[in-house]
Amino acid sequence: MNFPRFFINRPIFAIVLSVLMLIAGAISYFQLPLSEYPQVTPPxxxxxxxxxxxxxxxxxxxxxxxxxxxxxxxxxxxxxxxxxxxxxxxxxxxxxxxxxxxxxxxxxxxxxxxxxxxxxxxxxxxxxxxxxxxxxxxxxxxxxxx
Incomplete structure (x- = not known):
């Protein structure tokens, strides 16, 4: 059984996995440290x-x-x-x-x-x-x- 066929045969599993990835991405986005951004205003x-x-x-x-x-x-x-x-x-x-x-x-x-x-x-x-x-x-x- 190939990889795409697994998700085609189990659409509910694919949807749940997509929603979990979306939630994890949203949580990670808001936890990004602001110190990683460069200073963009000139002295x-x-x-x-x-x-x-x-x-x-x-x-x-x-x-x-x-x-x-x-x-x-x-x-x-x-x-x-x-x-x-x-x-x-x-x-x-x-x-x-x-x-x-x-x-x-x-x-x-x-x-x-x-x-x-x-x-x-x-x-x-x-x-x-x-x-x-x-x-x-x-x-x-x-x-x-x-």
């Missing part, structure tokens, strides 16, 4: 600055542009994005490749920002600036292959 460094009383165009020209020029070319950088608000605040987010250490990236960006300080308006220097390293949070996900 980022955010530079914030404040220019009281300035509009977004002035901030873009006098604060964001010099900082972007100084930071551009940092090792491992993928892209940067700057946002200006009407209340005089600027946030420059620099995203790095996955393998780059966020702490080292922060130090490199800090060094580049320090070089750009002489080109910034005095109001920005007096109101302060902030630099922080972060990994964006993302929701937990599971991948089911097709």
């Amino acid at each position: 980022t460094v955010q530079v914030t600055a404040s220019y009281p009383g300035a509009n977004p165009q002035v901030i873009a020209d006098t604060v964001a542009s010099p900082l972007e020029q100084a930071i551009n070319g940092v090792e491992g950088m993928m892209y940067m994005q700057s946002q200006m608000s009407t209340d005089g605040k600027m946030v420059l987010t620099v995203s790095f490749e996955q393998h780059i250490n966020a702490d080292i990236a922060q130090i490199q960006v800090q060094n580049r920002v320090s070089r750009a300080l002489p080109r910034l308006p005095p109001e920005v220097l007096s109101s302060g600036r902030n630099l922080r390293s972060a990994r964006p949070r993302c929701g937990t996900f599971r991948h089911l292959p097709d």
Whole structure:
């Protein structure tokens, strides 16, 4: 008797076996450890600055542009994005490749920002600036292959 013929002759056994395998698969799926999933969000460094009383165009020209020029070319950088608000605040987010250490990236960006300080308006220097390293949070996900 060959293997397929066994299940053809016993359809109830085949159905029960299929349901048991389905239940075992569902239980195993929910027991998968999440530590096996890779970190998919890139390390980022955010530079914030404040220019009281300035509009977004002035901030873009006098604060964001010099900082972007100084930071551009940092090792491992993928892209940067700057946002200006009407209340005089600027946030420059620099995203790095996955393998780059966020702490080292922060130090490199800090060094580049320090070089750009002489080109910034005095109001920005007096109101302060902030630099922080972060990994964006993302929701937990599971991948089911097709």
